[in-house]
Amino acid sequence: MDPFKAYLIEGSPESVRAGFTQLAEAQLDPGEVTVRLQYASVNYKDALAATGKGRIIRRFPCVGGIDAAGVVESSSSPRFRPGDAVAVHSHGFGVSHHGGYAQWAQVPADWVNALPAGLTPLDAATIGVAGYTAALAVDLMELNGIAPARGPLLVNGATGGVASISIDMLARLGYEVVAVTGKPAEAGYLKELGAASVVAASGLQTGSRPLESAQWQGAVDSLGGEPLAGLIRTTQKDGVIASIGNAAGIAFSSTVMPFILRGVRLIGVNSDNDVPLRERLWQRLATDLRPRHLERIRNVVPFEALPRVIEEVIAGRNRGRNVISLQDAA
Ligand SMILES: NC(=O)c1ccc[n+]([C@@H]2O[C@H](COP(=O)([O-])OP(=O)(O)OC[C@H]3O[C@@H](n4cnc5c(N)ncnc54)[C@H](OP(=O)(O)O)[C@@H]3O)[C@@H](O)[C@H]2O)c1
Numbered sequence: 001m002d003p004f005k006a007y008l009i010e011g012s013p014e015s016v017r018a019g020f021t022q023l024a025e026a027q028l029d030p031g032e033v034t035v036r037l038q039y040a041s042v043n044y045k046d047a048l049a050a051t052g053k054g055r056i057i058r059r060f061p062c063v064g065g066i067d068a069a070g071v072v073e074s075s076s077s078p079r080f081r082p083g084d085a086v087a088v089h090s091h092g093f094g095v096s097h098h099g100g101y102a103q104w105a106q107v108p109a110d111w112v113n114a115l116p117a118g119l120t121p122l123d124a125a126t127i128g129v130a131g132y133t134a135a136l137a138v139d140l141m142e143l144n145g146i147a148p149a150r151g152p153l154l155v156n157g158a159t160g161g162v163a164s165i166s167i168d169m170l171a172r173l174g175y176e177v178v179a180v181t182g183k184p185a186e187a188g189y190l191k192e193l194g195a196a197s198v199v200a201a202s203g204l205q206t207g208s209r210p211l212e213s214a215q216w217q218g219a220v221d222s223l224g225g226e227p228l229a230g231l232i233r234t235t236q237k238d239g240v241i242a243s244i245g246n247a248a249g250i251a252f253s254s255t256v257m258p259f260i261l262r263g264v265r266l267i268g269v270n271s272d273n274d275v276p277l278r279e280r281l282w283q284r285l286a287t288d289l290r291p292r293h294l295e296r297i298r299n300v301v302p303f304e305a306l307p308r309v310i311e312e313v314i315a316g317r318n319r320g321r322n323v324i325s326l327q328d329a330a
Contacts, residue, residue, distance in 0.1 A: 001025040005326075006102035007306055009050055010061040016052030018064065018307075023104075029097045031107040032077040035086060037070035039125035040100035042306070042322040043161060044247060047313035049094070058096035066093055067128040068100025068326075069121035077109035085115040087124040087282070089132060090271045101306060103326050113278050116286035125323050126298040127285055130161035133271045135281045135289050137220050137242035138169055144240040144265050148174035150217040151236060156180040156201070157222035157247050158190050159319045166220045167193045168291040178216065180204055186319060193293050206230025210257040218242070225249025238263045298323045 003022045011017045028034070043066055048054030050064050057064075067089035072080045080086065091111050093099050098106075115124050146153065153170055157163045158179035170177050171194020179195035181187075187198040204227075206212060212233045218240040219231045225248035231241055232254050243266060258264040273281075281289075291297065297320040301309060309322045 001104060004103040005303065006063045006098070007050075007065070007303075008061050009057050009064045011052070012060060013052070013055050013057070016050070016057065018050040023063070023102065025104070028104060028106040031097075032109040033075045033080050033086075033112050034073045034104065034106045035068075035070045035088060035112070036073050037068045037100060037103055037105055037326050038121045039070070039300075040065040040068040040324045040326060041125050041128040041130070041161070042309045042313055042318075042324065043067065043129055044245070044313060046094065047310045050310050051314055053314060056095060058092070062094065062096065063098035063100075063102045064094050065100030065102070066090070066095065067125065068105060069115070069124035070105075071121070073104075075109070079109055080112060080114065085119075085121050085124070087113045087115060087121075087128075089129040090273070101303075101324065101326075110275055113282045116283050118290075119286045122298075122300070122323065123294055126294045126321050127165065127291065128161070128321065129271055130321060131165040131285060131291065132278075132281060133244055133269060134162050134166040134169060134220070135285050136271060136273070137166065137244055137269045138173070138289060139281060139284070140267050140269060141218055141240045141242055144267060145238060146175075146218050146240050148176070152176045152178045152196070152216050154178045154180060154216045154219040154231065155195075156219065156227055156231075157245070158195070158198070159183050159186050160222050160247070161321045162222050162244055163220065164193060164297050164320045165291050167195050168293050168297065169289045170220075171195070172289070172292055182316065183319070189296070189319065192296055201227070204230065206234045209233065210255040211261065214239075214262065220244065223248035225252055228252045229254050232258045232264060232266065235262065235264045238265070240265045240267060242267055242269050244269045297321050300325055
C-alpha cells in the first residue's frame, strides 16, 4: 500500500486542528477488515469533531469521518471477502479509531456492513450514518405503533441529512410528512422528497402550556432543545417522538403531563448497534425503506472540498447529504 491521503484531526479537546496529510499503511489502526474507501460523508458530528465545537474526538490524532463506503481489500473475518462492497459506520469509527476521511481504513469486522444487492458504495455513503439512523428511528417508531392512517408525522431540521432521508422514507411508506425547516426557501426540495407540507420553524405553533392542541402522531427530532419540548406538548394520544439529535441544544424542559395524560412516547435513537440489527436495517434500506431520491439528496464533492463543506455544516447552510469522493485524490 502506497502512502495515502487523509484528513487528520490533531491536538487536544481544548485545541483541535485538522488538515490533510499523508499516512502510511503502518499507521492504520488494528482491525480485521481492510477497506479501500471510495466515499465518505459529512455529518453534523463530523463538523463538530473537525472544528472542536463539540468534544467528539476521543483519541488524538484521529482521521475524521464517522461513515464511509468502499470495497474490502482483505479480511481475517469470515463475514467478508476481498471485493465485497461495504459500509463502515458508528462505534469508534472517526472518533476513537481512524475514520472515513482517508483512502484506506482498517476496522473491526463488527463495524462493517456488506451492502445488500442494489446499493452501490455511492448510495451507501449517501445514506451513511444519517440514513441508517433514520431507518432505526422509523423501525423503532413502527414498533411503538405509528401507522400512516394515524395522521401527520413531523420531521424537523428538515433540510438536514437525517431529516431529508427520513422524509423520503416516511413518504415512501405512505405517511403524511410535515417538514419543519429554518430554510423555508427550500420548500421545493422538501416537497420533491415527499413532504406533504412545509412549515417555517419560526412559524411553528407549539405554545407553552403543559398540553397544547395535539397535531401530529409523532416526530423525527434532529434538534433536541426547546423545539423538542414543543413537540412533546403537541403530540397526539399514544404518539411517538424519536429523539435523534441536538442541533438546537441538549437541554429541554417538559412536564410529565403529555406522558401520563396522552401516553406520548419519547424514544431514544442511538446508531451504535450490534451486527444482527445493523444487517436487518441495511436490508430494509435496500428494500422497503430505500430512499427514492438519493440523487437529489446527495451533493458529491472532491476530497479537497472537505474543509469548505465542514464550514457550511457548522454555519447551518448545508442541504441533504454531502458526499466526499475519495477516489483519485492527489
Ligand atoms: N443518535 C444518533 O445515533 C445520531 C446519528 C446521526 C445523527 N445524529 C444527530 O442528529 C442531528 C442531525 O444530524 P445531521 O447529520 O442530519 O445534521 P445536518 O445535516 O447538519 O442537519 C441538521 C439540520 O438541523 C437544522 N439546524 C442546524 N442548526 C440548527 C440550530 N442551531 N437550530 C435549529 N435548527 C438547526 C438545519 O435544518 P433546517 O435549516 O432545515 O431547519 C440543519 O440542516 C445532529 O444533532 C446529529 O448529531 C444522531
